[in-house]
Amino acid sequence: MSVRLNNKNILVSAAGQGIGRASAIACAREGARVFAVDINEATLATLVEECPEIQVHKLDVCDRGQINALAEKLPQLDGLFNCAGFVHHGSVLDISEEDWTFSFDLNVTSMYRMIQAFLPGMRERAKVQGTASILNMSSMASSLKGFPVRTLYGTTKAAVLGLTKGVAADFVQEGIRCNALCPGTVDTPSLRGRIASAPDPVEAEKNFIARQPMGRLATVDDMTPMVVYLLSDESRFVSGQALLVDGGVTI
Structure with a gap:
């Protein structure tokens, strides 16, 4: 087993499917002690079946309590x-x-809640380990680039970049790093759901693929190397950054 994350305690939210699930498994395989949380207990159960060493907890990230x-x-x-x-x-x-309130609560405010709750312990951990890392999910659809019919999504993901940079600036001298992952179009259950709900699913999939200069959708395994890097000590001199993994969309 690789030890890039050996003895590190790492929590991943939305770990039941998609990028979160793949990231939890990748971190566990790199030696981390992974705590995977999701609101969906059924998907968490299948995660444990695939990777028994991961510890799972049902969690609504919109519930501060x-x-x-x-x-x-x-x-x-x-x-x-x-x-x-x-x-x-x-x-x-x-x-x-209602759309505005819900999207900001899940996409932005949940991160604020999570960081407020776990950062005190991370500061103590950093005193011993020298560094600790927060990674926030943003998107290429943010302040980095606008997309049709993604106004609210892009607005929330731009806010994530502001949150990321603020946290990074406030705690950089304590060894706390905070970065944002900005994926392109990733083939996940969420994307498949959006494609299936389109008036013409075949055309919708073609359009998603066409906007990627590399000519394909990203896979979750295209994202996990960056996730592992940003959570590992290999990125110990990287903070406050929005890191694109977008197949060349923003060239």
Whole structure:
């Protein structure tokens, strides 16, 4: 077994499927003690079947009480990957007040809650280990690039970049690093759901593929090497950055 994350305590949210699931497994295989959380207990159960060494907990990242209770229960973290999120479809004219509130709560405010709950322990851990890492899920659809019918999603993901840079600036001298992962279009159950709900799913898939200069959708395994790198000590001099893994979309 590789030991790039040996003896590190790492928490991954939205770990039941997609990038979160793949990241939890990748971190475990690199020697980390992984705590995987998701609101969906069924997907967490299949994660344990695939990777029994991962410890799973049901968690609603929009519930501060649940988050604080988990933070008291778990050991101090070396790494926190805030992966939970939602993709709203529509222009600014299609965004309801409810859409706006929900998307910001899940895509941004949940990260603020998680960081507030786990950062105190991470600061203590960094005193011993020298560094600890927070990784926030953003997107190429953010302040980095605009996309049609992604106004609300892009707005929340731009806010994630602001949160990331603020946390990085405040705690850099304590060895706390905070970065953002900015994927391109990744073939996940979430994307497959959006394709299936389109009026013409075949055309929708072609359009998603066409916007990637590399000519294909990303896979979750295209994302996990960057996740492992940013949670490992290999990235100990990297903080406050938005790291694109987008197949060349933003060239």
